[in-house]
Amino acid sequence: MTFKAEYLWIDGTEPTAKLRSKTKILAAGAEPPVWGFDGSSTNQAEGHSSDLVLQPVFSCPDPIRGGGNILVLCEVLHTDLTPHPSNTRALLRPVAEKYAEHGSLFGIEQEYTFFEGSRPLGFPENGFPAPQGGYYCGVGADEIFGREIVEKHLDNCLAAGLGISGINAEVMPGQWEFQVGPLSPLEVADHMWVARWLLYRTAEDFGVSATLDAKPAKGDWNGAGAHTNFSTRAMREGYDPIITACEALGDGDKPLLHVKNYGTGIESRLTGLHETAPWNEYSYGVSDRGASVRIPWQVEVDRKGYIEDRRPNANCDPYVVTRLIVDTCCTALEK
Ligand code: ADP
Numbered sequence: 001m002t003f004k005a006e007y008l009w010i011d012g013t014e015p016t017a018k019l020r021s022k023t024k025i026l027a028a029g030a031e032p033p034v035w036g037f038d039g040s041s042t043n044q045a046e047g048h049s050s051d052l053v054l055q056p057v058f059s060c061p062d063p064i065r066g067g068g069n070i071l072v073l074c075e076v077l078h079t080d081l082t083p084h085p086s087n088t089r090a091l092l093r094p095v096a097e098k099y100a101e102h103g104s105l106f107g108i109e110q111e112y113t114f115f116e117g118s119r120p121l122g123f124p125e126n127g128f129p130a131p132q133g134g135y136y137c138g139v140g141a142d143e144i145f146g147r148e149i150v151e152k153h154l155d156n157c158l159a160a161g162l163g164i165s166g167i168n169a170e171v172m173p174g175q176w177e178f179q180v181g182p183l184s185p186l187e188v189a190d191h192m193w194v195a196r197w198l199l200y201r202t203a204e205d206f207g208v209s210a211t212l213d214a215k216p217a218k219g220d221w222n223g224a225g226a227h228t229n230f231s232t233r234a235m236r237e238g239y240d241p242i243i244t245a246c247e248a249l250g251d252g253d254k255p256l257l258h259v260k261n262y263g264t265g266i267e268s269r270l271t272g273l274h275e276t277a278p279w280n281e282y283s284y285g286v287s288d289r290g291a292s293v294r295i296p297w298q299v300e301v302d303r304k305g306y307i308e309d310r311r312p313n314a315n316c317d318p319y320v321v322t323r324l325i326v327d328t329c330c331t332a333l334e335k
Pocket residue numbers: 105106107108109165166179180181182227229230231236305306308
């Protein structure tokens with residue numbers, strides 16, 4: 001007997017990496033072994049020295065194929081087994097380990113937009129739909145586009161055992177969100193990459209594509225972000241560490257360092273309009289959706305909890321975002 005292992009990896013496409021996958025047939029009971037691929041076809045190698053290594057790091061049931069089939073998320077290594085430059089997970093590992101006692105947890109809100117052909121799903125062939133206002137968490141065929149895909153994606157994530165924690169329709173037609181977490185830094189990012197792959201794969205069967213483009217419709221339409229909710233054990237137990245984390249994210253060159261690594265086209269989304277803060281001005285505040293970092297109102301009432309970094313783009317790399325937040329905040333919390 002055999003089963004199918006779908007190997008997933010992150011490629012080297014600039015400026016935003018893409019997911020790739022291919023299938024390996026394994027004998028019943030076998031552990032997924034290391035595998036290889038042609039890096040010259042994924043912007044990860046030159047043709048004359050193209051072999052790269054897929055190192056399995058996270059496996060889960062494959063809800064697309066079902067049965068005993070699995071998804072296998074991989075890190076990309078050189079043939080000498082050192083991490084490839086595109087392998088941002090390898091950079092997160094030592095930082096997560098260094099600050100492991102802090103008990104960091106992340107919940108990431110992944111916004112995305114469905115496209116049919118060249119238009120967002122729900123946009124008419126000519127002109128534009130009614131302006132924003134009724135779509136967010138809406139109901140009804142005049143406001144909701146793609147719900148059957150979204151429901152299928154949610155079921156697929158649950159069947160895969162991913163830590164998905166909710167979904168909602170977003171502010172622009174055809175725009176949606178799912179949340180992953182709270183989970184540890186490596187877990188939230190691994191689960192997010194697999195959930196993204198499942199999003200593309202689920203929508204594929206409906207003839208629809210999904211994009212993480214941060215500003216998929218120009219003009220007076222909300223962009224797509226990946227609000228990143230973060231806490232350490234100390235933040236979950238008291239308010240002073242909440243403020244320490246907010247201040248640390250605003251200290252010195254940190255705002256620019258973070259924003260530069262929070263996804264492609266960040267200035268196109270962090271304009272100061274559409275529930276964002278300008279990319280070049282750091283701020284934090286309670287309940288403030290126009291701030292870079294929001295302290296949820298319940299957190300201020302409870303005097304403990306978590307903070308929301310609203311800056312990451314939908315197309316951010318969660319390995320990079322979680323590494324920077326853990327590094328910046330935990331360093332400050334240790335002072
Ligand atoms: P919003 O009101 O900004 O739309 P959501 O409900 O979409 O918020 O997402 C909030 C996220 O915060 C969820 O993914 C949730 O799991 C996560 N979260 C809740 N508590 C914590 C915590 N203590 N630390 C980190 N993340 C948390």
